[in-house]
Amino acid sequence: MARTTPHDHPPAEEEPLYRRIATQLLGELREGRIPPGERLPGERRLAEHFGVSRETVRQALELLRRDGLVATDRRGSHATLSGLPVEAPASLAFPVGAAAAAPGTVARATVTWEPPPPDHAEVLGLAPGRPTLVHTYRYATADGRGLRTAVTSFSAVALAEVEELARYRDRADGTATAHLRRAYDWMRRAGLTLHHRDAITRLASTPSVRVTRQVHDQYARPLEITDLVVDAQKDALVYEFTLPGRAD
CATH class of the missing domain: 3.40.1410.10 (Chorismate lyase-like)
Structure with missing residues (x-):
């Protein structure tokens, strides 16, 4: 059973913790730390990364799923943001003959x-x-x-x-x-x-x-x-x- 920490339930007037975690995770995704289409770390690793419980991470992921920013299948969760990864492409390009986008x-x-x-x-x-x-x-x-x-x-x-x-x-x-x-x-x-x-x-x-x-x-x-x-x-x-x- 997921562990729940006291700070997972802030006073009603504060933004829920899971929303703050969702915002932080979304920021990291947009920065390209996890390229689009690649699997996110598991709930336990995300919980350790953000210093919260797995239940909070689960709620944050569900929020991002509802907004269409994360998708989950049998292999795990992955970002669905559009855009290019921050890493330099390999010299062996896919597909063969792919050309760099340019005006026109x-x-x-x-x-x-x-x-x-x-x-x-x-x-x-x-x-x-x-x-x-x-x-x-x-x-x-x-x-x-x-x-x-x-x-x-x-x-x-x-x-x-x-x-x-x-x-x-x-x-x-x-x-x-x-x-x-x-x-x-x-x-x-x-x-x-x-x-x-x-x-x-x-x-x-x-x-x-x-x-x-x-x-x-x-x-x-x-x-x-x-x-x-x-x-x-x-x-x-x-x-x-x-x-x-x-x-x-």
């Missing part, structure tokens, strides 16, 4: 739970017709030029071991924005070593090129496959690689 450009990314393209299913070891998490990315200038589109399918292994990805299954209706910029960071944090292979081919009779990226883990298990198509008339693909330093 439009970027759109969504997720769906559906059967992937047949060639994706084969690479990922999925039975025909079996659904998985599919991410679609579209980028273009305001006049429609410089178009690049990417379709990514995730494997059952990725969804089983990377909780941040698995969390998207329940809201993969193709309507909400879901850039998943930190997908590779989430995979690494789950203990997966990433090996990627990019193949570039020019599409016949068009100025476009196709980039196909396959990502496996240290056990050669497939994690995701992405097909990127770029209108390459006046565009360029830039690949950045970081090599480990030599230990003397």
Whole structure:
């Protein structure tokens, strides 16, 4: 049973303690201490952090849930605030070909739970017709030029071991924005070593090129496959690689 401390119940004229804790927690979320979409610490750790009881933390979380600022599922609670994490993005960007937002450009990314393209299913070891998490990315200038589109399918292994990805299954209706910029960071944090292979081919009779990226883990298990198509008339693909330093 949750412990209740005397200061959890202030006089009626004062703001309830759980509201103050909710405000403090919301402030930390907005500062980016816990990036959007990532799981919050458990109630016990939050109680220790704020110096209150778990019951007070539970009430604060419920208040934030009612306001749509926190969501809870079987894996725990996580922030639903929009915005970018404060950490610098990894040089291995997701999806391959993702471009930085700039004035005069439009970027759109969504997720769906559906059967992937047949060639994706084969690479990922999925039975025909079996659904998985599919991410679609579209980028273009305001006049429609410089178009690049990417379709990514995730494997059952990725969804089983990377909780941040698995969390998207329940809201993969193709309507909400879901850039998943930190997908590779989430995979690494789950203990997966990433090996990627990019193949570039020019599409016949068009100025476009196709980039196909396959990502496996240290056990050669497939994690995701992405097909990127770029209108390459006046565009360029830039690949950045970081090599480990030599230990003397």
